[in-house]
Amino acid sequence: MQKTNLNVSPYYDDFSEDSLYHRVLFRPAFSVQARELTQMQSILQNQIERMGSHFFKEGAVVIPGQTGFDVTYSFVKVQATFVDTDSVTHTVENYRTDLVGKRLTGATSEVVAKVVNTQAAENSNDLTLFIKYEKSGTAAGKDPMGLAASALYLACTLFPLEDHSVTQKDLAEAAGVTEVTIRNRIKGLKQVDLYSI
Secondary structure (H helix, E strand, C coil): CCCCCCCCCCCCCCCCHHHCCCCCCCCCCCCCCHHHHHHHHHHHHHHHHHHHHHHCCCCCCCCCCCCCCCCCEEEEEECCEEECCCCCEEEHHHHCHHHCCCEEECCCCCCEEEEEEEECCECCECEEEEEEEEECCCCCCCCHHHHHHHHHHHHHHHCCCCCCCCCHHHHHHHHCCCHHHHHHHHHHHHCCCHHHC
16 A cells, blocks of 8 residues: 655645546647646556455465475586587587577487576586476487486485485476386396496
């Protein structure tokens, strides 16, 4: 609610809800006065305020107030420069912010990811693209989230936490994949010789 008295110089807003005015009319060929425009603003503000107070109690929660976050984002560190097929060197920082919202496709892997945000290179940190994978590539043929969840599950079974157990169901829900996907990826991961990497 407006507390400041605007019925003073230079505004002269003498709007009063008690007068029941809902419209300001203008006569053709006469100039508009600032006072009339100010009154129109006050009328609109009053109508919006009355509608809001009809729907919402003062101090009431408008939204349940829940927060959430998406754990399916990844990041990619990018070299500061690259050379294209015409042997021209490009600096990524010049168009880093233009990448936000764009879909990138891997040249050899055909992985598709949407750029959600970027971060400029600082000191020893390379330029970073924050991405959300949309399609796995044909080269690997595996969903990166399923693979990541499976690797995490294997790590949790190899090095269990004393006060917390992690289930395939928990990881599947967090990664947005099925438990079957995690089991299948675990089979593939167990065939990899981790000590030779």
